[in-house]
Amino acid sequence: MITLEGFGKDYGDFTAVDSIDLQIEAGETFGFIGPNGAGKSTTIRFLATLLRASRGRGEVAGCDVMGDPVGVRQAIGYMPDNFGVYDGMRVWEFLDFFAVAYRIGKTERKNIIANVLELLDLGHKRDDFVNGLSRGMKQRLCLAKTLVHDPPVLILDEPASGLDPRARIEVKALLKELRKMGKTILISSHILTELADCCTSIGIIERGQLLMSGPISSVYRQIRRNRIIEIEFFANQDAGLSILRSCPALRSVEQEPEGRVIAELDGDDEVVASLMEQLIREGVRMRSFNDRDPTLEDVFMTVTKGLVT
Ligand SMILES: Nc1ncnc2c1ncn2[C@@H]1O[C@H](COP(=O)(O)OP(=O)(O)OP(=O)(O)O)[C@@H](O)[C@H]1O
Numbered sequence: 338m339i340t341l342e343g344f345g346k347d348y349g350d351f352t353a354v355d356s357i358d359l360q361i362e363a364g365e366t367f368g369f370i371g372p373n374g375a376g377k378s379t380t381i382r383f384l385a386t387l388l389r390a391s392r393g394r395g396e397v398a399g400c401d402v403m404g405d406p407v408g409v410r411q412a413i414g415y416m417p418d419n420f421g422v423y424d425g426m427r428v429w430e431f432l433d434f435f436a437v438a439y440r441i442g443k444t445e446r447k448n449i450i451a452n453v454l455e456l457l458d459l460g461h462k463r464d465d466f467v468n469g470l471s472r473g474m475k476q477r478l479c480l481a482k483t484l485v486h487d488p489p490v491l492i493l494d495e496p497a498s499g500l501d502p503r504a505r506i507e508v509k510a511l512l513k514e515l516r517k518m519g520k521t522i523l524i525s526s527h528i529l530t531e532l533a534d535c536c537t538s539i540g541i542i543e544r545g546q547l548l549m550s551g552p553i554s555s556v557y558r559q560i561r562r563n564r565i566i567e568i569e570f571f572a573n574q575d576a577g578l579s580i581l582r583s584c585p586a587l588r589s590v591e592q593e594p595e596g597r598v599i600a601e602l603d604g605d606d607e608v609v610a611s612l613m614e615q616l617i618r619e620g621v622r623m624r625s626f627n628d629r630d631p632t633l634e635d636v637f638m639t640v641t642k643g644l645v646t
Pocket residue numbers: 348351353371372373374375376377378379380418527
């Protein structure tokens with residue numbers, strides 16, 4: 338549904354995005370992750386037909402991004418990172434304005450606006466002035482306007498930035514709802530927990546390079562050889578730490594309060610089992626020994642440290 342082939346963008350001598358190849362299948366919710374200045378908005382603005390590529394090409398819903406920008410605009414709902422709302426307009430007028438821009442007829446517009454307001458839980462704000470809405474409401478309204486022409490693809494640049502935790506949870510729930518409706522969604526964020534439980538695939542970008550992308554389960558599997566072990570020592574912590582430190586597979590070890598230690602190992606199940614066996618054999622007593630599943634944060638830290646080849 339979304340393809341990038343060797344996409345790159347230079348600003349003068351500065352390369353903001355180097356050469357990205359990316360494939361997002363229909364129905365996916367793709368999390369585009371990267372630190373500030375990584376190149377997320379540049380890539381997104383290209384896909385939204387707002388910026389020309391310096392090299393490479395892209396396709397959205399079968400339309401070439403540079404060859405058929407009108408086709409792309411029909412197929413996408415785009416929410417920029419610094420959206421603006423027009424003053425002196427009521428909520429329904431704001432949505433009507435965009436619906437007219439998409440040449441939707443008057444009767445149809447009325448129904449669409451009612452449906453979109455209901456979906457976004459903004460029905461009670463229908464006649465309020467846009468500039469009087471809270472930040473969270475404005476953000477929701479912006480999301481609403483991406484839906485008026487019922488596009489198959491949504492491109493959302495940091496849709497939850499600046500929102501309080503409750504509003505963020507609501508945005509996540511909404512994304513899940515939109516996925517159920519069959520939308521293909523590209524969402525950027527640098528808040529990993531925000532994306533962890535609502536994305537089906539992710540891409541990690543840093544300094545204009547796409548370091549990794551794919552279905553979330555395969556990304557987790559790829560870093561699985563980087564094991565994170567949490568140990569709570571009960572007695573003989575010093576002996577335990579020295580065993581850990583002499584383990585050839587150890588990458589790092591961090592001591593936390595109350596006898597908790599987090600160790601990162603480069604190894605398979607065999608390595609983890611041997612370590613546990615050795616600790617017990619040497620009389621180290623443990624309250625728990627936990628081989629923790631990686632989180633999206635672990636994936637991000639591992640990938641951006643260049644530990645995955
Ligand atoms: N119009 C421009 N002219 C020059 N440099 C630019 C321009 N737009 C972006 N850049 C630079 O390109 C790089 C990538 O910027 P981009 O906005 O794509 O990053 P980002 O990953 O979206 O970051 P953020 O999370 O902070 O929005 C940055 O170093 C930025 O300063």
